[in-house]
Each structure stands twice: as structure tokens, then as C-alpha cells.
Amino acid sequence: MVKSGFGKLTSLNEAIKILLANTSIKEMEPVKLEDALGRILAEDVIALIDVPHFDKSAMDGYAVISQDTFGTSNALPKTLRLIGSVLPGQVFEQKIISGECVEIATGAPLPDGVDAVLMVEYTERTNNHITIYKSVAPVENVIKIGADVKKGEKILNRGTTISPRHIGVLAAVGISYVKVFQKPKVAVLATGSEIIKQGEKLEKGKVYDVNSQTLSAGLKENNCEVIDFGFVSDEFEIIKNRIIEGIKKSDIVLLSGGSSLGASDLIIEVLNELGKILIHGIAVKPGKPTIIAKVKNKLVIGLPGHPMSCLSNFYIFILPVLRKMSGCCYEISGRYIEAVLTRKVASTIGRYEFLPVKIIQKENKIYAEPIMKGSSAITSITCASGFIEIDENTEVIEKGEKVKVRLF
Amino acid sequence: MVKSGFGKLTSLNEAIKILLANTSIKEMEPVKLEDALGRILAEDVIALIDVPHFDKSAMDGYAVISQDTFGTSNALPKTLRLIGSVLPGQVFEQKIISGECVEIATGAPLPDGVDAVLMVEYTERTNNHITIYKSVAPVENVIKIGADVKKGEKILNRGTTISPRHIGVLAAVGISYVKVFQKPKVAVLATGSEIIKQGEKLEKGKVYDVNSQTLSAGLKENNCEVIDFGFVSDEFEIIKNRIIEGIKKSDIVLLSGGSSLGASDLIIEVLNELGKILIHGIAVKPGKPTIIAKVKNKLVIGLPGHPMSCLSNFYIFILPVLRKMSGCCYEISGRYIEAVLTRKVASTIGRYEFLPVKIIQKENKIYAEPIMKGSSAITSITCASGFIEIDENTEVIEKGEKVKVRLF
Numbered sequence: 001m002v003k004s005g006f007g008k009l010t011s012l013n014e015a016i017k018i019l020l021a022n023t024s025i026k027e028m029e030p031v032k033l034e035d036a037l038g039r040i041l042a043e044d045v046i047a048l049i050d051v052p053h054f055d056k057s058a059m060d061g062y063a064v065i066s067q068d069t070f071g072t073s074n075a076l077p078k079t080l081r082l083i084g085s086v087l088p089g090q091v092f093e094q095k096i097i098s099g100e101c102v103e104i105a106t107g108a109p110l111p112d113g114v115d116a117v118l119m120v121e122y123t124e125r126t127n128n129h130i131t132i133y134k135s136v137a138p139v140e141n142v143i144k145i146g147a148d149v150k151k152g153e154k155i156l157n158r159g160t161t162i163s164p165r166h167i168g169v170l171a172a173v174g175i176s177y178v179k180v181f182q183k184p185k186v187a188v189l190a191t192g193s194e195i196i197k198q199g200e201k202l203e204k205g206k207v208y209d210v211n212s213q214t215l216s217a218g219l220k221e222n223n224c225e226v227i228d229f230g231f232v233s234d235e236f237e238i239i240k241n242r243i244i245e246g247i248k249k250s251d252i253v254l255l256s257g258g259s260s261l262g263a264s265d266l267i268i269e270v271l272n273e274l275g276k277i278l279i280h281g282i283a284v285k286p287g288k289p290t291i292i293a294k295v296k297n298k299l300v301i302g303l304p305g306h307p308m309s310c311l312s313n314f315y316i317f318i319l320p321v322l323r324k325m326s327g328c329c330y331e332i333s334g335r336y337i338e339a340v341l342t343r344k345v346a347s348t349i350g351r352y353e354f355l356p357v358k359i360i361q362k363e364n365k366i367y368a369e370p371i372m373k374g375s376s377a378i379t380s381i382t383c384a385s386g387f388i389e390i391d392e393n394t395e396v397i398e399k400g401e402k403v404k405v406r407l408f
Numbered sequence: 409m410v411k412s413g414f415g416k417l418t419s420l421n422e423a424i425k426i427l428l429a430n431t432s433i434k435e436m437e438p439v440k441l442e443d444a445l446g447r448i449l450a451e452d453v454i455a456l457i458d459v460p461h462f463d464k465s466a467m468d469g470y471a472v473i474s475q476d477t478f479g480t481s482n483a484l485p486k487t488l489r490l491i492g493s494v495l496p497g498q499v500f501e502q503k504i505i506s507g508e509c510v511e512i513a514t515g516a517p518l519p520d521g522v523d524a525v526l527m528v529e530y531t532e533r534t535n536n537h538i539t540i541y542k543s544v545a546p547v548e549n550v551i552k553i554g555a556d557v558k559k560g561e562k563i564l565n566r567g568t569t570i571s572p573r574h575i576g577v578l579a580a581v582g583i584s585y586v587k588v589f590q591k592p593k594v595a596v597l598a599t600g601s602e603i604i605k606q607g608e609k610l611e612k613g614k615v616y617d618v619n620s621q622t623l624s625a626g627l628k629e630n631n632c633e634v635i636d637f638g639f640v641s642d643e644f645e646i647i648k649n650r651i652i653e654g655i656k657k658s659d660i661v662l663l664s665g666g667s668s669l670g671a672s673d674l675i676i677e678v679l680n681e682l683g684k685i686l687i688h689g690i691a692v693k694p695g696k697p698t699i700i701a702k703v704k705n706k707l708v709i710g711l712p713g714h715p716m717s718c719l720s721n722f723y724i725f726i727l728p729v730l731r732k733m734s735g736c737c738y739e740i741s742g743r744y745i746e747a748v749l750t751r752k753v754a755s756t757i758g759r760y761e762f763l764p765v766k767i768i769q770k771e772n773k774i775y776a777e778p779i780m781k782g783s784s785a786i787t788s789i790t791c792a793s794g795f796i797e798i799d800e801n802t803e804v805i806e807k808g809e810k811v812k813v814r815l816f
Contacts, residue, residue: 053615089603164719167621168789171786192515193497207459209579214576217575
């Protein structure tokens with residue numbers, strides 16, 4: 001009944017390489033600008049207009065012919081004839097000639113003939129005459145056509161995750177629909193005869209379902225559509241049928257539990273029957289008993305049942321797959337922070353280790369405090385701010401060493 | 409028609425202090441665990457159970473009385489009688505006595521009488537006899553009751569933004585509903601006779617609505633409920649009625665445009681008629697012409713119409729208000745990164761300046777490249793990774809100086 005141990009473990013890099021090689025990018029779909037937040041651009045966006053679309057005033061003041069103002073000072077003021085005013089959204093139809101000026105508000109288009117705006121602070125008004133006490137250079141206080149965006153300019157790159165400021169530039173060039181990648185559809189199924197639902201009475205030997213909850217939340221947070229199958233007990237046919245259903249409805253199936261080699265670990269057998277095992281056992285800690293399989297050309301990933309291992313593997317293996325599938329570009333994200341380790345940690349040679357740490361700020365210095373509760377404890381990751389990565393060849397990191405913390 | 413300049417500007421700190429003093433935390437509401445992601449906990453959460461709820465095996469192997477194994481080695485093996493097996497979710501009812509053992513799977517509860525688990529690797533099985541080649545200490549390979557969470561322990565603090573890993577610990581202790589703060593309801597209205605909707609034909613003098621789009625997106629990103637009034641032209645009665653409607657339907661009203669002192673700037677007059685002006689003009693750059701008013705005990709904030717100023721002020725002034733309203737605690741967020749300035753920048757004494765920068769990574773070093781397009785350009789902020797803050801008393805930052813970049 002008890003089976004033999006893992007063979008050779010696959011390295012982290014190799015596992016991610018295999019996962020990505022078996023992942024393709026989703027198709028595109030159009031969405032309304034209002035619904036585009038958080039979605040990923042499926043094409044470069046080219047501006048079809050100049051922004052602004054006309055020369056406009058950057059100030060409240062008087063639109064003037066700059067040459068008329070040359071030589072003016074407090075000691076040598078000049079007077080111009082005020083022939084009207086223009087507000088934002090209006091167009092002043094008359095062409096201005098030398099000696100004339102137009103009152104202009106910030107954002108209003110410059111009337112024909114003028115080339116600068118004199119701020120109101122440097123003027124004095126008497127009926128229809130404006131005395132000016134300062135000269136302005138051509139284009140002073142004017143926002144030129146195309147100063148913000150030039151027609152034909154590429155304003156956003158394919159693969160950009162659309163943030164409020166990207167919404168801004170799309171809005172500015174008048175785009176009402178954007179082409180984004182469809183969201184990855186991910187089926188989630190926890191397995192284990194010991195699992196019960198929150199709210200049910202907790203008998204001895206039973207545990208509340210954690211993994212389908214954390215995985216679903218992690219997927220939602222990363223803009224995926226979740227097909228939540230909840231959990232099932234360790235029964236071959238039930239698990240098999242649920243995976244078949246998952247494959248039909250989704251792009252990728254995530255399982256948790258039963259991924260090792262113990263008596264009740266059925267996942268490897270089910271996946272062997274349904275498709276092809278690509279990897280069983282990855283050289284990471286925690287998270288070793290992980291299965292990567294392909295069933296009907298779709299990835300099915302068997303994650304460990306220990307809550308910490310399951311969620312940690314989600315961040316390490318699954319997120320890159322989802323990012324690729326989503327069409328996301330991998331840009332620097334500021335998700336790393338440098339910190340000083342608060343105590344010595346030992347690691348296993350040959351295993352790439354993910355150690356949860358808590359960030360502590362003391363006297364303007366940032367410290368990383370390792371959390372050592374183990375892979376079965378969900379609290380290992382709950383109170384962590386992020387984790388440090390310890391590669392296969394490092395056995396010890398000393399107290400006081402600088403470490404790079406990958407933040408959640 | 410043109411009005412006089414601002415009086416004394418209010419400092420950034422003073423403005424934020426006044427805003428927060430006029431902000432109260434929302435009421436709480438219960439949500440299902442599945443819907444709790446991104447919400448903010450309205451109370452401390454205390455575990456009502458131990459996790460695990462029973463002593464369980466951390467390994468696949470044999471549950472033994474550790475004393476039976478003492479002195480065992482490869483040279484001196486011992487044999488135990490196998491009296492059954494236990495899988496996760498099952499309970500082995502019989503009490504184990506000296507000389508007996510039970511096959512046990514990872515996660516299964518320890519039978520009564522045993523106190524350790526011997527890994528399968530150190531055993532050999534012949535029918536119902538298990539030969540053991542190694543001793544185990546008490547509690548070895550056992551996860552003790554409460555090792556993850558202790559009954560009565562505080563597992564999460566009020567004010568926590570619920571992430572997937574918080575969902576995990578809530579799930580583990582069996583919680584199906586959590587009390588969170590209600591989302592802030594925020595009404596958004598852009599003003600300006602020049603504004604038209606994306607998709608409409610762009611005549612001279614008109615611009616597409618940017619601010620209602622960026623503000624709505626920023627609010628959604630920060631878990632607020634948005635009441636989007638779109639935009640209206642610069643007409644006193646229309647703006648006034650829309651603000652009255654906004655006040656009724658929301659906790660706070662954000663306006664953009666018309667917040668300065670120009671000919672078409674009506675916001676100050678409307679708010680003067682409806683309520684009390686707390687601040688007009690803040691010593692920040694960009695974003696000076698900002699109005700903070702109180703109408704029927706609710707904040708109404710008039711933001712500048714320049715897209716960059718509007719969105720920048722959203723991040724600087726409005727987010728702290730929304731965070732307080734949401735019940736969010738202010739923890740270290742990893743939203744800062746240190747970088748080297750790529751060129752000298754000059755700033756205005758007396759104005760707290762927000763300068764958008766682009767993060768560039770070159771040869772393992774992180775650089776901040778200032779973006780100098782000005783406050784009217786939405787692209788100033790679009791291509792920025794974040795911004796640096798230059799305080800009132802700093803006139804110049806030299807090229808090569810280290811700066812702290814606040815990331816978006």
C-alpha cells in the first residue's frame with residue numbers, strides 16, 4: 001500500500017520552462033473603456049489624433065501677438081485693444097491683428113493670429129483696453145497641438161496591464177473600445193476525504209477546505225475567471241470525472257492534495273489514465289510533491305495539499321503560466337524589497353527554497369524575519385509580507401545578510 | 409471677468425490633516441468568505457478552534473509508540489505488529505499498545521496511544537509485520553494540535569486588506585462570513601464645456617473626457633463603489649444640481665475642472681453657495697487649484713482639470729481619505745523603491761512637488777528618469793512608473809542623487 005519515493009526531482013527552472021512551453025496566449029476580445037481596468041492590452045495602441053487637438057492656453061490671461069509685447073516692462077507699458085473673450089469649448093472666429101488681444105481661459109483654443117498668452121497678473125484692464133507690463137515670447141503659456149500625444153504615435157504597448165493612468169491616455173485619444181486578451185479560465189478542485197466546508201461541524205480527523213479558497217482568491221486577484229469545483233473526497237472515479245469536466249470548461253485545471261506517493265494519493269494514477277505526466281516532483285521546498293500533466297492538450301497541475309505549499313507553488317509556478325496566458329508582459333514590478341535577515345537560516349542543498357518572511361521596519365531600516373512554521377501551516381504565509389528565495393547551492397544565510405524579499 | 413490670484417496656499421500636510429479630520433470610517437457589513445477578497449476587516453478575528461484540530465501525521469509511514477523504537481538501528485532492527493491503517497479523514501478507533509503500529513498517511517489523525525510517525529523509508533513490511541531500522545523521538549513527524557493556530561488566538565487584525573493568504577487562515581478556522589467595512593461610495597463629476605465623450609466627433613476646441621475616466625478607474629482599483637456622473641458643461645445650476653444629487657447618493661463627491669479662479673471656474677461659487685469652503689489652493693505642484701469643501705457634512709473635492717494634476721492629486725490627497733473611510737490600516741506596503749536620478753531637477757521653493765518618473769533598470773542598477781511634459785499632459789503620468797516627492801524647502805536635486813520613488 002505504501003509506495004516508493006520520488007525519482008529524480010525536476011529543477012525549478014526546468015519546471016517553469018516546461019510549463020511555459022505548454023502554455024499559449026488567449027484570444028483577444030473588445031471591451032468598453034470603462035471595463036478595461038486591470039485587463040491586458042492585446043495590441044499596440046496608436047493615437048489617431050493629436051492631443052491637444054489645437055493650440056490651447058495654459059493660463060488664464062490674454063491671447064496676444066507676442067511681437068506686440070516685445071520691449072514692454074513696468075516702466076514701459078503698452079496698451080492693447082480687447083476685442084472679445086474665449087472660454088474652454090468655444091472657438092473665437094475672428095482673426096486677431098496687431099494691437100488687439102482676446103481674453104482667454106485655461107484650456108480655451110488660441111484664436112487665429114495670436115501666438116502667446118500673457119498672464120492676467122501682468123495686466124490692467126480699463127473697459128476695452130488692456131495695459132500690459134511684461135513681454136511674452138512666442139508660444140509662452142501655450143500648449144501646442146500634439147504636445148501631449150502626436151497623431152500616429154504609439155501610446156501603449158501590447159501586454160500592458162491597464163491601470164487608471166492608461167485609461168487616461170486611451171480616453172484622451174478618444175478610444176471607446178480596446179482590444180484585450182480574454183481572461184484565462186481556471187478550474188479549481190481540492191481533493192481529500194478529510195475536507196469539509198466552513199460552517200460544518202468539525203469532527204476529529206476532518207479539516208476545513210483551505211486550498212480551493214486560497215487558489216480561487218489568488219486567481220481572482222490575477223484577473224482570471226474561476227470555475228470553482230470546491231472539493232471532493234479521495235475517490236478515483238469522482239476525481240477523474242471532475243477533471244474531465246474541468247478540462248472541458250477551462251484552459252487549465254488546478255488540483256490540490258493527493259499529489260504525493262502515499263496510500264491515498266490518487267492524482268498521479270488518475271492523470272496517468274487521462275493524459276501524460278510531464279513532471280512529478282520538483283526540487284523546491286516547500287512544494288516538492290507537485291504533478292504537471294497534460295490532458296487533451298491542456299495543463300492539469302496537481303499541487304500539494306499542505307496549504308502553505310499549495311499557495312506558495314501558486315505564486316511560483318502558476319502565476320507565470322497565467323501571466324503568459326493572459327498576454328501580460330513581464331516588466332519590472334517593484335514587487336521586490338531589500339532587507340536585512342534577522343536570524344541565520346539553513347537550507348537544503350539541491351532544493352530551491354521559498355522561505356516566508358515578515359517585513360519589519362525599525363529605525364529606518366528594513367528587516368526580514370523568517371517564519372518557520374512549516375509547510376502544513378497556513379499561518380506561515382498569512383503573516384508573511386513576502387518570501388526570500390534560497391537557491392539550490394546555498395546551505396546557509398547568516399543573520400545580518402542582505403536578502404531580496406519578493407513581496408506578495 | 410478675470411479674478412485675482414489665490415491667497416495664502418495651504419500646505420500639503422495641513423490639507424491632508426483637514427481632509428482626514430473630516431472623514432469618518434464606514435459602517436461594517438458581513439460578507440461570505442468567497443466574496444471577502446480585497447475587502448477590509450472590520451474586526452479582529454479570533455480563532456474558535458485549534459488548527460489542526462487533532463494531532464496528525466506529517467508523513468506517510470507508520471504511527472508508533474516512540475519508546476518501542478528506542479535503540480533501533482540498521483544493525484539492531486525491531487519488528488512491530490501492523491494492526492491496521494488510517495487515511496486522512498478517517499479515525500482509527502482502537503488504542504495502540506506496545507509492540508503494535510498502524511500504517512498512516514500524511515494528514516491522518518494519530519491513533520490513541522502512539523506519539524510519533526516513522527517514515528516508510530526506514531521500514532520493511534512482511535505481511536502484518538513491520539521491521540523498523542531507525543528510532544524516532546516523541547512527536548517526530550507529528551503535527552501537534554494547535555501547531556498552526558491556537559484556539560483563542562487572534563489570527564487577523566481589524567483593518568487588514570484581505571488577500572488570498574488571509575482567506576486561507578479564515579478558511580482554516582472554519583469562518584464562512586467575515587465582517588468587513590462597507591465600500592466608500594464616491595460620486596465623480598467632470599466639468600467643462602469643452603468636454604465630449606469618446607466616440608463623438610472632435611471639433612476644434614473640444615477635448616475628450618479624461619478625468620471622470622481616470623478617477624472612476626482609480627476608485628475601482630481601490631475598492632470603492634463609483635457613482636459616475638460623467639461630465640457636464642460649465643453651467644452654475646447644472647453643476648449645483650449634480651453636486652446635490654451626488655451628496656445624496658454618496659459619501660464623498662469628486663469634481664474635476666473649474667477649480668481655479670478663471671472666468672469659467674464656477675466650482676468655488678457653487679460650493680460657496682451649497683456649503684463651506686475649507687481650503688482653496690494647496691501648496692503642491694502640480695495640483696495647486698484644488699478646493700476642499702463640506703456640503704451637508706460630506707466632503708466635496710474640486711480637483712484641477714489638467715489630467716495629470718487631477719490624477720496626481722487623487723493619489724496624494726484622495727487615497728488617504730478613501731483608506732481612512734475604508735477602515736484600512738496604514739501598513740508598510742512596498743510601494744516605494746530607491747533609484748538614482750538620471751538628471752538634475754529644479755523645484756519651486758514653497759511648493760511640495762510631485763515629479764513623475766520612469767523606472768529604468770540598467771546593469772543591475774535602478775534609475776529614475778524624470779518626465780517633464782507638464783500637468784496638462786496625461787502622458788506625463790501614463791508612462792511613469794511612479795513619482796518622487798520634492799519637499800517645500802528643496803530647490804534642486806542633482807543628477808546621480810538617490811531618490812525614493814513612490815510606485816503606482
